Amino acid sequence: xxxxxxxxxxxxxxxxxxxxxxxxxxxxxxxxxxxxxxxxxxxxxxxxxxxxxxxxxxxxxxxxxxxxxxxxxxxxxxxxxxxxxxxxxxxxxxxxxxxxxxxxxxxxxxxxxxxxxxxxxxxxxxxxxxxxxxxxxxxxxxxxxxxxxxxxxxxxxxxxxxxxxxxxxxxxxxxxxxxxxxxxxxxxxxxxxxxxxxxxxxxxxxxxxxxxxxxxxxxxxxxxxxxxxxxxxxxxxxxxxxxxxxxxxxxxxxxxxxxxxxxxxxxxxxxxxxxxxxxxxxxxxxxxxxxxxx
Amino acid sequence: xxxxxxxxxxxxxxxxxxxxxxxxxxxxxxxxxxxxxxxxxxxxxxxxxxxxxxxxxxxxxxxxxxxxxxxxxxxxxxxxxxxxxxxxxxxxxxxxxxxxxxxxxxxxxxxxxxxxxxxxxxxxxxxxxxxxxxxxxxxxxxxxxxxxxxxxxxxxxxxxxxxxxxxxxxxxxxxxxxxxxxxxxxxxxxxxxxxxxxxxxxxxxxxxxxxxxxxxxxxxxxxxxxxxxxxxxxxxxxxxxxxxxxxxxxxxxxxxxxxxxxxxxxxxxxxxxxxxxxxxxxxxxxxxxxxxxxxxxxxxxxxxxxxxxxxxxxxxxxxxxxxxxxxxxxxxxxxx
Numbered sequence: 326x327x328x329x330x331x332x333x334x335x336x337x338x339x340x341x342x343x344x345x346x347x348x349x350x351x352x353x354x355x356x357x358x359x360x361x362x363x364x365x366x367x368x369x370x371x372x373x374x375x376x377x378x379x380x381x382x383x384x385x386x387x388x389x390x391x392x393x394x395x396x397x398x399x400x401x402x403x404x405x406x407x408x409x410x411x412x413x414x415x416x417x418x419x420x421x422x423x424x425x426x427x428x429x430x431x432x433x434x435x436x437x438x439x440x441x442x443x444x445x446x447x448x449x450x451x452x453x454x455x456x457x458x459x460x461x462x463x464x465x466x467x468x469x470x471x472x473x474x475x476x477x478x479x480x481x482x483x484x485x486x487x488x489x490x491x492x493x494x495x496x497x498x499x500x501x502x503x504x505x506x507x508x509x510x511x512x513x514x515x516x517x518x519x520x521x522x523x524x525x526x527x528x529x530x531x532x533x534x535x536x537x538x539x540x541x542x543x544x545x546x547x548x549x550x551x552x553x554x555x556x557x558x559x560x561x562x563x564x565x566x567x568x569x570x571x572x573x574x575x576x577x578x579x580x581x582x583x584x585x586x587x588x589x590x591x592x593x594x595x596x597x598x599x600x601x602x603x604x605x606x607x608x609x610x611x612x613x614x615x616x617x618x619x
Numbered sequence: 620x621x622x623x624x625x626x627x628x629x630x631x632x633x634x635x636x637x638x639x640x641x642x643x644x645x646x647x648x649x650x651x652x653x654x655x656x657x658x659x660x661x662x663x664x665x666x667x668x669x670x671x672x673x674x675x676x677x678x679x680x681x682x683x684x685x686x687x688x689x690x691x692x693x694x695x696x697x698x699x700x701x702x703x704x705x706x707x708x709x710x711x712x713x714x715x716x717x718x719x720x721x722x723x724x725x726x727x728x729x730x731x732x733x734x735x736x737x738x739x740x741x742x743x744x745x746x747x748x749x750x751x752x753x754x755x756x757x758x759x760x761x762x763x764x765x766x767x768x769x770x771x772x773x774x775x776x777x778x779x780x781x782x783x784x785x786x787x788x789x790x791x792x793x794x795x796x797x798x799x800x801x802x803x804x805x806x807x808x809x810x811x812x813x814x815x816x817x818x819x820x821x822x823x824x825x826x827x828x829x830x831x832x833x834x835x836x837x838x839x840x841x842x843x844x845x846x847x848x849x850x851x852x853x854x855x856x857x858x859x860x861x862x863x864x865x866x867x868x869x870x871x872x873x874x875x876x877x878x879x880x881x882x883x884x885x886x887x888x889x890x891x892x893x894x895x896x897x898x899x900x901x902x903x904x905x906x907x908x909x910x911x912x913x914x915x916x917x918x919x920x921x922x923x924x925x926x927x928x929x930x931x932x933x934x935x936x937x938x939x940x941x942x943x944x945x946x947x948x949x950x951x952x953x954x955x
């Protein structure tokens with residue numbers, strides 16, 4: 326084989342791939358791939374809505390009736406506050422939570438079916454996987470949450486245009502934080518079985534402790550502490566304030582139901598900051614883990 | 620053995636490559652040098668260290684010792700630069716089956732920075748080469764194993780790599796599909812002048828390579844062209860069928876100074892270069908001959924001679940242990 330025959334092929338690019346721009350492009354491609362798959366797998370999108378809707382419609386209706394029967398005096402549920410409206414923000418949180426965790430699971434899936442290798446051997450920084458997957462997961466979770474937003478009028482939740490805008494922003498922040506959790510966990514995980522464990526020991530407690538189904542005020546101290554370390558709480562709470570505010574609950578009433586730290590009601594801005602910081606921190610953990618592996 | 624001529628810089632070079640996993644020595648000092656445009660085969664039983672070596676060359680595994688250069692770049696010093704210059708076809712498929720063939724290629728073109736102006740034409744070109752143009756818009760999950768492998772080969776060369784590494788590219792495919800894959804690979808070399816570095820444990824496939832390294836227990840035990848390796852066995856076997864066996868044997872003994880063996884109505888003789896010997900034999904023989912057969916030693920014979928065991932019936936125990944160890948190691952989260 327002589328040198329001439331080597332160059333007989335088509336014009337070959339000689340310059341090296343620039344790792345930094347390639348990494349940015351890779352983030353975009355990984356994100357886009359997630360969305361293409363999300364769109365293509367519409368049964369999953371619909372399927373992922375079934376559970377939240379069951380909670381919303383059946384649990385909401387059932388407990389609304391039960392609480393009315395108990396005289397309407399129980400807890401914070403005064404006249405005019407419908408339980409379905411109360412748990413509606415919690416159910417959005419639930420849909421976002423499950424969707425985010427599922428996208429974390431898709432990393433393990435990709436690892437098992439080999440596609441992850443295609444990305445890991447590319448001339449890019451592996452942080453692209455962590456960032457792309459977190460953003461992809463966040464976008465999917467966000468879309469899932471927005472579908473529930475569209476359903477608000479059908480379950481009797483009244484929203485104003487301004488509230489809808491605020492909710493979109495809040496849902497995105499929550500999606501980002503939770504997608505970070507999913508990706509950070511999946512970065513080191515090799516098997517689906519391990520993920521089941523995570524689902525049972527992290528996801529379900531996170532859901533129950535988030536205040537999705539009951540107000541997280543006036544609880545025993547140990548449980549209050551747990552609710553305050555649950556990132557989902559910082560998403561459900563501001564969403565609830567916006568939803569209840571739009572349906573005419575007075576600010577004073579609202580403060581009684583809201584998340585407080587050290588006797589002070591936590592402002593929505595701080596909650597948003599906590600969510601974003603949490604998402605960024607976990608994405609950083611995922612970046613470190615992806616960079617480290619063989 | 621063939622030595623590198625020295626004028627052309629090798630595109631893949633390894634010196635004293637070692638990789639150990641705990642107490643297991645997967646690769647025990649490998650030296651090799653592959654010239655540009657060559658089809659280089661890495662042949663050996665499962666667990667011999669083929670995949671580990673190829674993984675080191677592709678920057679996926681860090682060697683414990685030794686040095687490896689690909690396209691002149693040290694694989695441990697600048698893995699990113701090496702990755703941009705090589706293409707990979709893995710032992711296990713690594714396509715996204717929910718994406719279409721074209722989408723898989725677009726993803727790759729984007730990752731490897733194929734310029735926008737060339738992207739479309741290049742994707743069309745590689746699809747055409749592996750005859751998947753018609754199926755470009757189908758999701759990969761509808762593809763057969765052979766089609767997936769073809770698509771992976773197309774993807775592997777999409778970014779104009781200097782070397783395409785293929786780890787058991789035809790594993791698990793039926794013979795017909797395997798032959799087609801080989802036809803594509805040779806076409807690829809012809810068109811793109813690319814270097815192919817592949818592992819295989821199919822002896823018949825190794826014959827398609829320009830040079831072969833036979834590896835066993837983490838070491839190269841022979842390296843050369845298929846013909847050179849087969850010459851190690853002692854040469855070709857010529858069988859002459861004739862009614863006058865004694866006379867034919869005598870003529871061969873006197874004319875060529877060889878020791879023919881008589882077996883019923885045939886005369887057998889072993890010569891180093893059978894193809895060259897037959898015409899001369901035909902000129903010299905005066906007795907009537909009804910048939911001449913030339914059988915060449917296979918690479919199976921070479922492996923048998925070098926290791927004292929056939930490549931296919933190697934003891935499974937030791938290898939399986941190794942695989943288990945390796946998978947345990949990777950589960951534990953092997954770090955670089």
